[in-house]
Amino acid sequence: MxxxxxxxxxxxxxxxxxxxxxxxxxxxxxxxxxxxxxxxxxxxxxxxxxxxxxxxxxxxxxxxxxxxxxxxxxxxxxxxxxxxxxxxxxxxxxxxxxxxxxxxxxxxxxxxxxxxxxxxxxxxxxxxxxxxxHALLGGKVHDELPLCSAIGVGDPDAVRDHALRSAEYSAYKVKIGGDLDADTAAIETIAEVADGKPLWLDANQSYRPAALRQLLDRTRHIRTIHCIEQPVPSTDTLAMRRVRELVDLPVAIDEGSFSAQDLARAIRLDAADLVVVKTCKSGGLRNALKTAHTALAGGVELLASGLTDCGVAFAAALHVFSQLELALPAELNGPELLTDLYVDGLHITKAVATVPTAPGLGVExxxxxxxxxxxxxxxx
CATH class of the missing domain: 3.30.390.10 (Enolase-like, N-terminal domain)
Known part of the structure; x- marks a missing residue:
């Protein structure tokens, strides 16, 4: 060997x-x-x-x-x-x-x-x-993965421009930063140009439960908001549970769940409706799948994401996510946000990525x- x-x-x-x-x-x-x-x-x-x-x-x-x-x-x-x-x-x-x-x-x-x-x-x-x-992991179920556009915190003109340029994507992940007025304006702006596509809000721990309720009250008329991700600090699982009690919107856990054990704890505390699976925070591919299996056993839906991957980790994520049933398109934003990638062999057409089939990761x-x-x- x-x-x-x-x-x-x-x-x-x-x-x-x-x-x-x-x-x-x-x-x-x-x-x-x-x-x-x-x-x-x-x-x-x-x-x-x-x-x-x-x-x-x-x-x-x-x-x-x-x-x-x-x-x-x-x-x-x-x-x-x-x-x-x-x-x-x-x-x-x-x-x-x-x-x-x-x-x-x-x-x-x-x-x-x-x-x-x-x-x-x-x-x-x-x-x-x-x-x-993907064959080492049990084989792929999907040959292709539609991708979600990632729109960062910004003023209405910036987020409108980004959303328009990302028109090929089948969903929008909207970053919000804890400012009620700015976040409301960003969400409303993207909803105007999203053409009915789902919006996936991601606060990255920048809200308190009461303030988040105010934000969602302001944007209640937008019917395409699918979920809110990690609104409160990652260490405060009970605040996640409090958010679920306060808001009428599915709540996703991300930074608060790195491992399958983390997710099991969150499920026991009724702290999440969805979990974001990432290979980076899981420590690897099989550990990411362990989190996914824990979610499915606990009745929690799956979202998939990366951390602005540069080609190698992007390909690895495709292999993992190709065998999962995701609630929304995968937010793998490296091809969208970076100048270019450090690999050849990835095929992405109209914001849909093809799962590589060559040996290993399948990229050069x-x-x-x-x-x-x-x-x-x-x-x-």
């Missing part, structure tokens, strides 16, 4: 094509100075037979605590030694050893760093087996560009 002999880490400041702001802070903008703390971390695994697996995850400390520096340190000093001499098929053993070395407290421990390596393991394993990643990674743009981070 082909064993892993080398693990390489490449933090890269990936350029944005348009400004994107969440309720918890800015993600990127075309004119932004490259920020090491929000870089994308690519990893490359090489086996003794020369088979390569690629992984990727974005560092976004305004969304979760990991930075590019911590991810690089954790991978190089703690996780890479665990991987050496394992095979790409030893995914569960890798996670078991990772949890022993970097013990989780309440939820996942360093899930973004682990997810980057998990994706690379699956890529290499698929190549060794000669099958696409631009290694030369990644190496050329790699940042030299301190303490790594």
């Amino acid at each position: 082909s064993r892993i002999t080398q693990v390489e880490v490449f933090p890269v400041a990936v350029p944005f094509a348009r400004r994107f702001v969440l309720g918890s802070g800015a993600v990127g903008a075309p004119d932004a100075v490259p920020d090491q703390s929000t870089a994308v971390v690519f990893v490359k695994l090489t086996t003794e037979d020369g088979v390569v697996g690629w992984g990727e995850q974005r560092a976004l400390p305004s969304w979760s605590y990991e930075t590019a520096e911590t991810m690089a340190v954790v991978i190089r000093r703690h996780l890479a030694p665990i991987l050496l001499d394992l095979t790409p098929f030893d995914v569960e053993l890798f996670h078991r050893r990772a949890a022993q070395r970097l013990s989780p407290a309440v939820s996942n421990g360093f899930p973004f760093a682990r997810a980057a390596l998990d994706v690379a393991l699956h890529d290499a394993a698929g190549k060794l087996a000669g099958v696409p990643v 990674v631009d290694e030369e560009r990644i190496r050329a743009e790699s940042l030299n981070l301190r303490y790594c």
Whole structure:
């Protein structure tokens, strides 16, 4: 069995094509100075037979605590030694050893760093087996995934322009930031040009329950609002339950549910109607599926999202989500928000992505560009 002999880490400041702001802070903008703390971390695994697996995850400390520096340190000093001499098929053993070395407290421990390596393991394993990643996970149900447009916090003119340019998308995810007047104006503006398509509101923890009720009272006339995602702080599961009691709209949990155990707790507390599945916060592909299975067992519907993925993680998400029944189109916004991707082989037509079928992730990674743009981070 082909064993892993080398693990390489490449933090890269990936350029944005348009400004994107969440309720918890800015993600990127075309004119932004490259920020090491929000870089994308690519990893490359090489086996003794020369088979390569690629992984990727974005560092976004305004969304979760990991930075590019911590991810690089954790991978190089703690996780890479665990991987050496394992095979790409030893995914569960890798996670078991990772949890022993970097013990989780309440939820996942360093899930973004682990997810980057998990994706690379699956890529290499698929190549060794000669099958696409979705076949390793049980096979795809869908050949294509429609995508949801992600519209950041902004003034009415900016969000109208974005919505009009995203007319091919079959749903709109609307970021709101906690300002009642500005958020009301943004929601009403997008509803005017959305042509009846569903609106998926995402507060990214920027509201209190009472203020959210006021916002939804103001926008009650908009009948296409499908749900509200993570309106309150991620640590306050009881506030999520309070929101469900106050508002007449399905409530989705995201930052408050990183693992299947997190979701089981939220279900027990009646704190969510839907859950957002992300490979990054889950720590990898199979862990994301564990969350999805927990949701289905608990009567909670599924939403799918990423974290402005740059091609490698985008492809991985397609493999995972291709076997799930989603309540709304997947919000995988990398192709929409970034200048370009770091892979070839993805096929997206009219905001519908085709699930790759070549071995591994099914994409060709631009290694030369990644190496050329790699940042030299301190303490790594």
